[in-house]
Each structure stands twice: as C-alpha cells, then as structure tokens.
Amino acid sequence: xxxxxxxxxxxxxxxxxxxxxxxxxxxxxxxxxxxxxxxxxxxxxxxxxxxxxxxxxxxxxxxxxxxxxxxxxxxxxxxxxxxxxxxxxxxxxxxxxxxxxxxxxxxxxxx
Amino acid sequence: xxxxxxxxxxxxxxxxxxxxxxxxxxxxxxxxxxxxxxxxxxxxxxxxxxxxxxxxxxxxxxxxxxxxxxxxxxxxxxxxxxxxxxxxxxxxxxxxxxxxxxxxxxxxxxxxxxx
Numbered sequence: 001x002x003x004x005x006x007x008x009x010x011x012x013x014x015x016x017x018x019x020x021x022x023x024x025x026x027x028x029x030x031x032x033x034x035x036x037x038x039x040x041x042x043x044x045x046x047x048x049x050x051x052x053x054x055x056x057x058x059x060x061x062x063x064x065x066x067x068x069x070x071x072x073x074x075x076x077x078x079x080x081x082x083x084x085x086x087x088x089x090x091x092x093x094x095x096x097x098x099x100x101x102x103x104x105x106x107x108x109x110x111x
Numbered sequence: 112x113x114x115x116x117x118x119x120x121x122x123x124x125x126x127x128x129x130x131x132x133x134x135x136x137x138x139x140x141x142x143x144x145x146x147x148x149x150x151x152x153x154x155x156x157x158x159x160x161x162x163x164x165x166x167x168x169x170x171x172x173x174x175x176x177x178x179x180x181x182x183x184x185x186x187x188x189x190x191x192x193x194x195x196x197x198x199x200x201x202x203x204x205x206x207x208x209x210x211x212x213x214x215x216x217x218x219x220x221x222x223x224x225x226x
Contacts, residue, residue, distance in 0.1 A: 099156075
C-alpha cells in the first residue's frame, strides 16, 4: 500500500518558472525523503528532511514538512529542461527498515 | 548510480520460464532491496535483506524468491514467470545500520518482459 501520495500527478511548466509538488502521508514519521527518476532509470536521492525540521534547502530545491498536516512540498526554483523527471516522496516504516514510495509527480519543463 | 549494478538490463522471456535478476554493489552497504515499478505507479517492495542471513518479504513477494549470496550480491528470481510480472525492477542499497535514516541508492533497473 502507498504511504505517500503526490499531487499533482503531472505538471508542465515553462523553463525558468518554479515547480511545486506536494506529498501527503498517513502515519507518523521521523523523516521524509524526495527522489528523482529520469525516464526509465533508477531513482536518485535528492533531499531528506527530519521530522523536527520545517524547511530545508539544497541548491534550487526547497522542501517543507508539516507534521501536523502530514504533508510535505518540494519546490524547484528556476526550472531547467534537465529537471524533467518524475519526483517521488518516500516515508520510512517502523524502525526505518524500509521506505514506502508515493506514486510520483511527472514534471515536464517546456523549453 | 554506478556503485549499484544490475544484470541484465533488459530481458524478454516466456511464460513459465525461471528468471534470475542480479544486483551487485560496491558501496559496502548492509541493506539491499528489490522493487518493481509498473507504469504510472510508484515502487513496490518485493524483498529486502539486512545481511546474508536476514531476508524479509516485502508487500508483493508472491511469485518471487531471493538469495543474498554475499554482502555485495542480492539476486531476485521469478520461479515461473507470468505476464503480469512484466515490469521495471530495481535494486537498491542503504547504510541504515550506521545512520538513523534509510537513504537508498538505486541501480539502473532491469526491464523485464514476460510474453
């Protein structure tokens, strides 16, 4: 079963614009992770935010976490064509033994 | 991630055949995972292993088996392949034994088609 659910399922924006995607989850967590998947390739870890953090930055990425609403958002600023990919949130199970991935947001950057 | 390799990268097989997908890693990680991905869906966990003697079922283990031959190698077998096992299969590793969080590193995937 999916723990996380991303919204929107698909997003198309012009190059240079900002892209925001959201993730909602169901149970209490101690961290939330975001991954990127280029078409047909393996996932790549982007950023991890701990449950005691509200916001985290990494380059053009900004992640927020609201544990009261069980939601997270990923903002990509000044988008580039190379950002075209699917983005997944992932939440840990008990004891951080495994991750459960959402269904992903497919982001298309229009040059 | 070149540190996690999967073979073969593509495989076409027929219903009823036994298939083995292999995963090797040079990251020195204890934990290894097998996922499948179907179009438009996220990843679903098939099996995972914390060390050579520790194998655990994931959410969709039926029809699959695994072998952890060494810390660096984790193989996935389809005992008798069926068409609905057509999917993209990923191996992943993590070092959660030494850190608090389960950041995972993925292989490039194996595209399996069962006719």
